[in-house]
Amino acid sequence: MKNIDSYTHTRGESIYVDDLPILGGTLFAAIFDSPIAHGKITKLDVAQTRLLAGVKHVITHENIPGENQIGGIFPDEPALADDAVHFRGQPVAIVLATSKKIAHEALKTIVFEADPLPIIVDPRVAAAAGEIIGSVRTFKLGDMAKGWKECAHIYEGQADCNGQEHLYIEGQGAYAFPVENDCIRIVSSTQGPTQVQRGIARVLGVPMHKVEVDVRRLGGGFGGKEDQATPFAVLAALGAYLSKKPVKLVLDRDEDMRMTGKRHPYTADFKIGLDENYKIIAYEADFFQNAGAAADLSPAVLERTLFHATNAYFVPNTCLTATSCRTNLPPNTAFRGFGGPQGKYVIESAITMAAEALAIDRAVIQKVNLLKEGDEFPYGQITEGCEAEKTWHQAEVDYEIEATRKRVAAFNASHKNLKKGLAFMPICFGISFTNTPMNHARALVHIYQDGSVGVSTGAVEMGQGVNTKMVQIAAQNFALAPEKIKLETTNTTRVANTSPTAASAGADLNGQALQIACAAILLRLRTFVQKEFKVAHLEAVNLHNEWVYVDGEKTDWSWETLVTNAFVARIQLSEKGHYATPRVNFDKTTGKGHPFAYHVYGTSITEVTVDCVRGIYEFDAVNIVHDFGQSMNKGIDRGQVEGGLVQGMGWVTMEDLRYNEEGRLLSSALSTYKVPDIFSVPKEINVKFLETNHSNLAILKSKAVGEPPLMYGIGAHFAITDAIKAFNPKAIGLFESPMTHERVLMALYKD
Ligand code: MTE
Ligand code: HPA
Numbered sequence: 001m002k003n004i005d006s007y008t009h010t011r012g013e014s015i016y017v018d019d020l021p022i023l024g025g026t027l028f029a030a031i032f033d034s035p036i037a038h039g040k041i042t043k044l045d046v047a048q049t050r051l052l053a054g055v056k057h058v059i060t061h062e063n064i065p066g067e068n069q070i071g072g073i074f075p076d077e078p079a080l081a082d083d084a085v086h087f088r089g090q091p092v093a094i095v096l097a098t099s100k101k102i103a104h105e106a107l108k109t110i111v112f113e114a115d116p117l118p119i120i121v122d123p124r125v126a127a128a129a130g131e132i133i134g135s136v137r138t139f140k141l142g143d144m145a146k147g148w149k150e151c152a153h154i155y156e157g158q159a160d161c162n163g164q165e166h167l168y169i170e171g172q173g174a175y176a177f178p179v180e181n182d183c184i185r186i187v188s189s190t191q192g193p194t195q196v197q198r199g200i201a202r203v204l205g206v207p208m209h210k211v212e213v214d215v216r217r218l219g220g221g222f223g224g225k226e227d228q229a230t231p232f233a234v235l236a237a238l239g240a241y242l243s244k245k246p247v248k249l250v251l252d253r254d255e256d257m258r259m260t261g262k263r264h265p266y267t268a269d270f271k272i273g274l275d276e277n278y279k280i281i282a283y284e285a286d287f288f289q290n291a292g293a294a295a296d297l298s299p300a301v302l303e304r305t306l307f308h309a310t311n312a313y314f315v316p317n318t319c320l321t322a323t324s325c326r327t328n329l330p331p332n333t334a335f336r337g338f339g340g341p342q343g344k345y346v347i348e349s350a351i352t353m354a355a356e357a358l359a360i361d362r363a364v365i366q367k368v369n370l371l372k373e374g375d376e377f378p379y380g381q382i383t384e385g386c387e388a389e390k391t392w393h394q395a396e397v398d399y400e401i402e403a404t405r406k407r408v409a410a411f412n413a414s415h416k417n418l419k420k421g422l423a424f425m426p427i428c429f430g431i432s433f434t435n436t437p438m439n440h441a442r443a444l445v446h447i448y449q450d451g452s453v454g455v456s457t458g459a460v461e462m463g464q465g466v467n468t469k470m471v472q473i474a475a476q477n478f479a480l481a482p483e484k485i486k487l488e489t490t491n492t493t494r495v496a497n498t499s500p501t502a503a504s505a506g507a508d509l510n511g512q513a514l515q516i517a518c519a520a521i522l523l524r525l526r527t528f529v530q531k532e533f534k535v536a537h538l539e540a541v542n543l544h545n546e547w548v549y550v551d552g553e554k555t556d557w558s559w560e561t562l563v564t565n566a567f568v569a570r571i572q573l574s575e576k577g578h579y580a581t582p583r584v585n586f587d588k589t590t591g592k593g594h595p596f597a598y599h600v601y602g603t604s605i606t607e608v609t610v611d612c613v614r615g616i617y618e619f620d621a622v623n624i625v626h627d628f629g630q631s632m633n634k635g636i637d638r639g640q641v642e643g644g645l646v647q648g649m650g651w652v653t654m655e656d657l658r659y660n661e662e663g664r665l666l667s668s669a670l671s672t673y674k675v676p677d678i679f680s681v682p683k684e685i686n687v688k689f690l691e692t693n694h695s696n697l698a699i700l701k702s703k704a705v706g707e708p709p710l711m712y713g714i715g716a717h718f719a720i721t722d723a724i725k726a727f728n729p730k731a732i733g734l735f736e737s738p739m740t741h742e743r744v745l746m747a748l749y750k751d
C-alpha cells in the first residue's frame with residue numbers, strides 16, 4: 001500500500017504548522033535568547049520594547065502564572081530564564097507583535113546584562129568539576145578480574161564521536177488559540193502531544209484537561225521533537241493565555257539550530273581483551289556524555305548507550321560505566337538511536353584497535369563474537385530469535401564477499417592514489433521504551449453510519465509512515481479498502497496520556513491498541529449478523545472485501561448494510577483499545593531485567609573509495625541484510641532503512657558540529673553544517689529482506705524499523721579508515737568521528 005500522504009506531499013498540499021490559515025487577531029512571537037553561554041543576569045529591561053508600535057506583549061519569567069519549569073526527567077530547566085542563563089540560545093523573553101518582522105525587530109531593543117560565569121563545553125572537564133546530571137550508571141556482567149586473566153590480548157584506547165543536528169525540514173513551531181474559561185487549544189509540531197499538554201498545564205498552572213494538543217504531521221522529528229517541541233509550544237501557549245489572542249511561534253532555521261539541543265557528543269575510554277581465537281572475553285568502557293545545560297532526556301539516552309554498548313556481540317565479562325556531564329551547551333536530546341549509536345561506535349573502535357594490533361581483518365573479530373541464541377546481554381535479557389549470525393552470513397553470500405575482497409585488494413594493488421576500503425557493520429537494537437511504564441498506547445475507532453471509518457491513535461506521523469501502517473491495520477481488520485479509513489489527527493482529547501512517538505515503537509504500540517479496538521467492534525458486528533441470520537456458530541460469520549459471508553457464502557449484506565442495520569439495532573459502533581507491552585521490565589538499581597519486547601538485527605557491508613591526494617571519498621555501495629520480521633509495508637520499511645543509513649553515514653562522515661570555547665555554535669547554518677545530499681549518498685544501496693517468522697511482539701510480526709538502520713551508517717567510518725590504512729599503514733587508531741575530508745587528509749599523511 002502506498003503512503004497515504006504521497007498524494008498531498010508531492011502536490012505540496014500537506015499541511016504543517018506554518019501552513020495553517022492565520023486567524024484574525026493572531027500575534028506573532030519571537031524569542032529573545034541568551035547571547036552568552038553562562039552568566040548571572042544583572043539586568044533585563046523590556047520597558048522600551050513594550051512601547052514599540054505593533055508590539056503587544058513582552059513576556060519574561062515574572063509573567064508566568066504557573067511553575068517556570070519544563071524539565072521532563074529532572075526539574076532543572078526553566079521555560080524562561082530567571083536569575084541566570086546556562087547556554088547560548090536559552091529563551092529569556094518573548095515578544096508578541098502584529099507581525100513576525102516587528103517581533104524580531106523588537107528583540108533588538110531588549111536590554112540584557114549579565115555577570116559572566118565560567119563556561120564548560122568539554123564533558124571530561126565537566127565530570128572532573130563534578131558537573132554531573134543524575135548518577136553515574138553501571139551495567140555489569142560476569143567477572144572482570146577473572147575475564148582479564150583469560151585474555152591473550154588486551155588493548156586500551158579512547159573513542160570520540162560528535163553530536164548531530166536533527167535538521168528536520170520543518171522547524172520547531174506551534175500555533176496556540178485561547179479558548180473560553182482559560183483553556184488552550186494548540187497545534188504543535190511535536191512527537192509528544194501529551195508532553196506538550198503536561199508542559200503547558202504546568203507553566204500556566206492549569207489542569208491538563210484545559211489544554212488540547214493537536215498534531216496532523218511533522219516535517220521530520222528524528223527525536224528532536226520528542227522533548228524539545230515542548231518549550232516552544234509552552235511559549236506559544238503562554239503568549240495566547242496572557243494576551244487572549246492566537247499566538248504563532250515558528251522558529252527560523254538559524255534560531256532552531258542555535259536554540260535546540262542535538263545528538264549527544266560522547267567521549268569514551270575502552271579496554272578490550274581477547275583470547276587466542278579472537279573471542280572477546282572482557283570489555284570495559286567508560287562513557288562521558290555531553291548533556292548540555294539541562295537534563296532533558298539525557299539520563300534515558302545515557303542508559304540506552306549502556307544497553308547497546310556491546311552491539312551485536314556476546315561478551316561474557318562486561319563492565320560499562322556512563323556519566324552524563326553538564327556543560328554550557330543547549331541541552332542535548334533524543335536523536336534516532338537514542339544513545340545506541342554512540343555505544344556501538346565505541347565497541348567498533350575497540351574491535352578495530354585489536355584488529356590493527358593483531359594485523360587481521362576486523363571482520364574476523366566481529367564474526368566470531370556475534371550473538372547467538374540464548375546469549376545474555378549485560379542487562380540480563382536473553383536473546384530470543386537472534387538473527388545476528390544469520391544476517392551476517394546472508395550478507396557474505398548474497399553480496400559475494402570473497403569476490404568483493406579480491407576485487408578491492410586488486411584495486412588497491414593497482415592504484416597508487418585511490419584506495420578502497422570495506423567494513424562490516426552488524427547491528428542489534430532493542431525495541432521498547434527502556435522506561436517500562438512508557439510502553440502502552442491507546443486508539444479510538446469510530447464507524448460512521450455510512451460505513452466509513454475514523455481512526456485516532458497516539459502515534460504521530462513524522463514521515464516514517466506510521467499513519468499508513470495504521471490505515472493498513474484497520475483496513476485489514478474490517479476487510480475494507482484503505483479509502484474507507486480516515487486517519488485523524490493525533491489529539492489529546494481523543495487519545496489521552498500518550499507516550500511520545502519514539503523508540504521505534506510507534507507502530508507496534510499504537511497498532512496493537514488499534515487492533516484491539518477493531519477486534520472489539522468486529523466481534524459485536526459478527527455477533528449481530530449471527531443473530532440476524534440465525535447462524536449456529538460465530539466462526540461461520542466473516543467479512544471479505546467489504547461484504548458479509550456466512551458459512552463461506554456471500555450474503556446480501558454489504559459492509560454498508562451491516563453497519564446501517566447494526567446502528568438501527570443500537571449496536572455501539574465506536575471503541576477504544578488499550579495495549580501494554582507484555583513481559584517488559586527493568587530494574588534501574590540492579591541494571592537487570594527484560595527491557596525489550598524483542599531485538600532487531602542486521603548486517604551492512606560498506607565499500608568506499610578514498611582519493612588519497614585530496615582526502616575526499618565516495619561510497620561505492622552499502623549492501624544490507626536487514627531483519628524485518630514479516631514487513632507489513634516493504635516500500636515504507638525500505639525507505640526507513642535507506643533514510644536511516646544515510647543519516648547515520650552523515651553523522652560519522654560530513655556532519656561537523658562545532659561549538660567554540662564560548663559555547664557558540666559555529667556550524668550554525670547549512671553553509672557550515674553539511675548533510676548528505678544526492679551527490680554524497682552511496683552510488684548503490686541494496687537492501688535484502690531477511691524474512692523471519694518468530695513469534696514476537698511486533699505488530700503483525702512486522703518489526704520496528706525506525707531507528708536501527710541508522711547504525712549501519714557507522715560502517716562508513718570504518719570503511720574510510722580501512723582505505724586510509726591501505727595508503728598509509730601508520731594511520732591507525734582513528735577513533736574520532738566524523739571522518740571529514742580534512743580529517744581524512746591529515747590521516748593519509750600522518751606519520
Ligand atoms: N523517519 C522519517 N521520515 N522522519 C522522522 O522524523 N524519526 C525516526 C524514525 N524514522 C523519523 C523517521 C525516529 S527517531 C523514530 S524513534 C521513529 O521513526 C519513530 O517512529 P516509529 O516509532 O513509528 O518507527
Ligand atoms: N527510546 C526513545 N525515546 C525514549 C526512550 C527510549 O528508550 N525512553 C524515553 N524516551
Ligand code: MOS
Binds near residue numbers: 224334
Ligand atoms: Mo526517536 S530518537 O526514539 O524519537
